[in-house]
Amino acid sequence: MVTKSEFFKGERKAMNHGAVKWWRYENIIMVSFGLLWGLIFLDRLGITYIFPNIAADLQLTNAQLGLTMSIVAFTWGISSVIFAFISDSIGKRKNFLVFFVFMFSIATFGVGLAQSIIALLVARAIIGLAEGPSIPLIQASMMAESTPSRRGFNAGFIIAMSSLIGGLTPTLIVAIAGHLGWRYALYSMSIPGILLGIFLWIYMREPRLSNESEKDVSHVSKMKWSDVKIVLKSRNVWLCVIGAIFQMGGPILTFSSFGPLYLMKEGGFSQTAAAAIFSIYGIAQFVWSALMPWLSDRFGRKPVVLTVMFVQMLLPISFLLFHNIHGMIVLAVITFSCGSCLAPLTFFTIPGESVPPVSAATAMSLVNLVGEVIGGTLGPALGGMFADRYGIAAPIWIVLLATIVTFILFLGLKETAPAKRNFEFSKTIAQ
Secondary structure, three states: OOOHHHHHHHHHHHHHHHHHHHOOHHHHHHHHHHHHHHHHHHHHHHHHHHHHHHHHHHOOOHHHHHHHHHHHHHHHHHHHHHHHHHHHHHOOHHHHHHHHHHHHHHHHHHHHHOOOHHHHHHHHHHHHHHHHHHHHHHHHHHHHHOOHHHHHHHHHHHHHHHHHHHHHOHHHHHHHHHHHOHHHHHHHHHHHHHHHHHHHHHHOOOOOOOOOOOOOOOOOOOOOHHHHHHHHHOHHHHHHHHHHHHHHHHHHHHHHHHHHHHHHHOOOOOHHHHHHHHHHHHHHHHHHHHHHHHHHHHHOHHHHHHHHHHHHOHHHHHHHHHOOOHHHHHHHHHHOHHHHHHHHHHHHHHHHHOOOHHHHHHHHHHHHHHHHHHHHHHHHHHHHHHHHHHOOOHHHHHHHHHHHHHHHHHHHOOOOOHHHHHHHHHHHHHO
């Protein structure tokens, strides 16, 4: 018979075990990477909420505003594949990541110092150089520290954390810009990155290149040139590469760049109201981004990607049809924002699972390279040019067309979820 003291002793032991399990390294680094991811996209996209302030101060056109987004995409894509490949080759991801965190944080401060379009573009180019390799390094490091059943969830949680930060900050950025000026809004955005860089410098360990739980994966310390051929031959990698062009050139960058301006100019929203709408959008993304990748672990990557891609089409349609009906816009950003989950799945998880673990960073960087350099560069630039010529609704039409094309492309994806592949393998053996 169990005594009362033994019972409570067992209860305390179980609670302590649960606490230790939560505070294990995988969870802490997942939260840290989520915060870092959020800061990366805050530094990259936060400027869009104060575009009217910057345009009025520096006398910029829509095309020039689009270039401030395009230049980040261009340098982001080039640097991501170069530096992430180097980190794969030498097996030292931590040092690169911490260095880039400090670099883009300081560059964000420099954006606030810009006095001309040239200075603005230079500072934004440096942000792209630093943030480009940070993203695949984060995901490759997270995959290395993740248990196989949690890969999709961990990737989704990181995006969800960034979406939450993106949801909480737009109104704050606009408020700071309104009271102190747009430059101080950018100064304030640089501080959290420096603090998080210090934390990762102290706490983060060098990621393992393979998971101990995967018996069939050999422990390799350096990247082999022969592995590059495997990356280039992967059907999924190339589908994700082409899809990334339209995702970056449409729903990701062009929508983020001109969505707030569209609501202000076409829908009659105030700057604060438009920022509030995109705060709701970010918070909704937080929920959807955590849920959808989790479902992909259980039901497969491809069914979830296609479902979300179809639903995502309804967001630009809603903006075009109901731009002056505030309630409908709020409903649309809450209901149709699930498209944000495609970033961790099609940019990182699927390419990373389609090649050997040692080549994961290179595969993910390749997707980022083409998506950023072509889609991310052309999308905002063309969106700005068309907005000046045809009206501010033009970028939203670009988003819709790009989403339709991406959906058609992803019909050709092959399943990569470990649970689904193991199930199919078991069925084959049984037959």
